[in-house]
Every structure is written in C-alpha cells, then in structure tokens.
Amino acid sequence: MKVERLLAIVIMLLNKRRVSARELSDHFEVSLRTVYRDLETINAAGIPIVAYPGASGGYEIMENFTIDRQYLSLDELVAVIAALKGVHSSTDDKQIGQLLEKIKALLTTAPSSLQGSAHPVVYDFNPWGSTPAIAEKVNKLREAIEKRLRVRITYTKIQGDATERTIEPVTLIIKGYVWYVYGYCLQRQEDRLFRLSRIADMSVLTEEFSPRPYHVDKLEWLEEWYTAERISLVLEFASRVHVRVRDMFAPETIETMQDGSMLVRTKMPDDEWLTGMLLSFGDTLCVHEPPHVRQRIGDAVKRMAKLYE
Incomplete structure (x- = not known):
C-alpha cells in the first residue's frame, strides 16, 4: 500500500540519513517516477525532504527536523524513554542506546519541569544476580x-x-x-x-x-x-514467614489459621525445583499433602542431618 511505503521511506531516511532515488526504487521495487512522487507527497505532508546533487547525492530529511507533538505527546515520549531504559538495562544493545538518545532529543523543547522528571513507572528487565x-x-x-x-x-x-x-x-x-x-x-x-x-x-x-x-x-x-506434571499441594507455614508466603502464593490459595500460621492449597510442577523451593523454608514449613512429596522432603532432611552429625 502507498501509505505503508511512504512511512517506510520516512523511517529509511531517518535511519540512513542520505538515500539515493535509485536505492529507494530498488528497495521498494517501484519506478523512479513513483519514488519522486512519494518524496513530493512526504514533503507536502510537512516532513522536509532535501535533495543533494552529484555522485554522492541523494535525499535526506532536513537536519534538526523533529517529530511534531501532534504525533506523540510529551507524556507519551517520557513513557517510551522509561520503557527503553528498562530494555537497555538488560542487554548492552548499542542500537537501543542510540534510539534512546534520539527519542530523548525530541524532548529538547519540552518544559524544563518535564525534562528532568521521572516516569511514574520504572522498568528494569535486568535479572537479579545477572552476571x-x-x-x-x-x-x-x-x-x-x-x-x-x-x-x-x-x-x-x-x-x-x-x-x-x-x-x-x-x-x-x-x-x-x-x-x-x-x-x-x-x-x-x-x-x-x-x-x-x-x-x-x-x-x-x-x-x-x-x-x-x-x-x-x-x-x-x-x-x-511446566513440562512436569502439576500436582496439588497442602502446605503449612509458620507465621514468621508470612511476608515471603504472600510474595510467592496467590491470596486466594492462603488461609490464615487462628495461631497465625498459614495453610496454602496450590498446584505446582512436580520437579526438582519444587523440592528445592520447599526445603528453602527450613523448619517454617510442614508438607501435609501429597504423601510422596512429604516423604521426599523428609528423606532430604534426614540426609542433610547426617552431614552434620
């Protein structure tokens, strides 16, 4: 479609700076005449296209041209920057870093109060313990x-x-x-x-x-x-680990008892991760059901105790 091609040309000019008409023609598989018409249409839409003659000539968007605020509000730009910062924190991606700087440049005309403000949501995709x-x-x-x-x-x-x-x-x-x-x-x-x-x-x-x-x-x-079979569990936790329990399990699976302990009924994959997770609670957890998991945890505790005899 023509609209999609026009948008693609604008993006190409933003990314590659100067592009020749022949390059655009070959890339979009259209005639040179069509390319010239498309460039005139983009120019008429308010995006200034400058033509440069000569062997190294071509077309590019006028320097210092920025996207008008009718396309993105200042709040939307700040939200995009916050999201990109989160992605950039998880990987050393130079392209994302460059894109981040470009979008930040769109805020150069924003009020000073907005330029230095933080977005209400911070996105950090960098895993805990990442090396x-x-x-x-x-x-x-x-x-x-x-x-x-x-x-x-x-x-x-x-x-x-x-x-x-x-x-x-x-x-x-x-x-x-x-x-x-x-x-x-x-x-x-x-x-x-x-x-x-x-x-x-x-x-x-x-x-x-x-x-x-x-x-x-x-x-x-x-x-x-979750390739392992999911099984039903009944777990009783001591009151002193209530914060960790509420972090790990959904509220509807937790029943608070009169003595402050918590009874959790949930489903989880029956694998090695489950065993390690349950053992990590130490003496604050008692597995009631199912019997084979209760036996597995009990056997693991006995083997651990022998190491300290």
Whole structure:
C-alpha cells in the first residue's frame, strides 16, 4: 500500500540519513517516477525532504527536523524513554542506546519541569544476580539471531546430564529473572527452549540457516516451563514467614489459621525445583499433602542431618 511505503521511506531516511532515488526504487521495487512522487507527497505532508546533487547525492530529511507533538505527546515520549531504559538495562544493545538518545532529543523543547522528571513507572528487565557472562551470552546469541547463524552449545539439563547441541536460535526471552533462547535443535529435530545459565560453552558458527516458519507471538511458552506434571499441594507455614508466603502464593490459595500460621492449597510442577523451593523454608514449613512429596522432603532432611552429625 502507498501509505505503508511512504512511512517506510520516512523511517529509511531517518535511519540512513542520505538515500539515493535509485536505492529507494530498488528497495521498494517501484519506478523512479513513483519514488519522486512519494518524496513530493512526504514533503507536502510537512516532513522536509532535501535533495543533494552529484555522485554522492541523494535525499535526506532536513537536519534538526523533529517529530511534531501532534504525533506523540510529551507524556507519551517520557513513557517510551522509561520503557527503553528498562530494555537497555538488560542487554548492552548499542542500537537501543542510540534510539534512546534520539527519542530523548525530541524532548529538547519540552518544559524544563518535564525534562528532568521521572516516569511514574520504572522498568528494569535486568535479572537479579545477572552476571557479565550472561550478558555476553545474550549479545552473542542476539548477533547470531540477526545474522541467522547456527550456534553450538554445551547444555546441562536439570538432571545434570551435559550434551552437545547445535541450534538455530530464533529469539531471546527473559521470563521472571531468567534468560532463555528459543530455537530449533538439530540433535532433537524439534524446537527447544534453553536456559542461558545452563549453557556452559557456546560458539557462534559460520553456518547460516534458512528461517523456519515461526510465529513467536503464538508459541506456547508455558508448556516449555511446566513440562512436569502439576500436582496439588497442602502446605503449612509458620507465621514468621508470612511476608515471603504472600510474595510467592496467590491470596486466594492462603488461609490464615487462628495461631497465625498459614495453610496454602496450590498446584505446582512436580520437579526438582519444587523440592528445592520447599526445603528453602527450613523448619517454617510442614508438607501435609501429597504423601510422596512429604516423604521426599523428609528423606532430604534426614540426609542433610547426617552431614552434620
């Protein structure tokens, strides 16, 4: 559609500064005559296009031109900056940093009271306990995704088994406080989700891959996180950990008893994470149901006690 092409031309001019008519013609697969008409239309719409002759000539948007406030209000610009700061905190992405500076420049004419003010919401996607090693993995994988290069990894499953994998990375995901990479595993011949903290070694290969038909926004991520069977639990917590309990469990699952203790009825995946999470409460927790989880926790406590005899 013409409107979409006009918008794409404006974005291209903003990103690449000077662009020749031939480059625009080849990129959008239209005639030079159509390109000239499009540039006249953009100019007539209030976005000043300047033409430069010569071998290195072309078209660019007039220097110091900024988006008028009729497109974005000052409050909207501040909200965009707050969100971009949150994304930028989680990865050393130079493109995001440059975009952040460009959008900040749009506020140069804003009232001084607004320029220095903070947005009501602070977005920080940097996981707790994030290390430079994780940030390095994120940047390497992002580059591999952009260039469509295969990646060889040494991956350790939760059971402790380490395997060599070659993957075709599709997207990076941050879920809660954990980074994941989603892609096609050549060894398993299917799509897989890999936790970055379990990737011991990683190397970006020179082998390119053709993208497979993915619809990232429709992928059922939750199936990957909760592969274990979800079981019903009845847990009793001491009153002194009530803050942590309310942080972890939904209000409707918590029943406060007369003595101040809390009875929690909930469902969780029956895996190693569950065992570790329950043990982390120490003597402030008693597992009532199911019997096999109660037995598992009891056995773990006995083994721990033997270490200190």
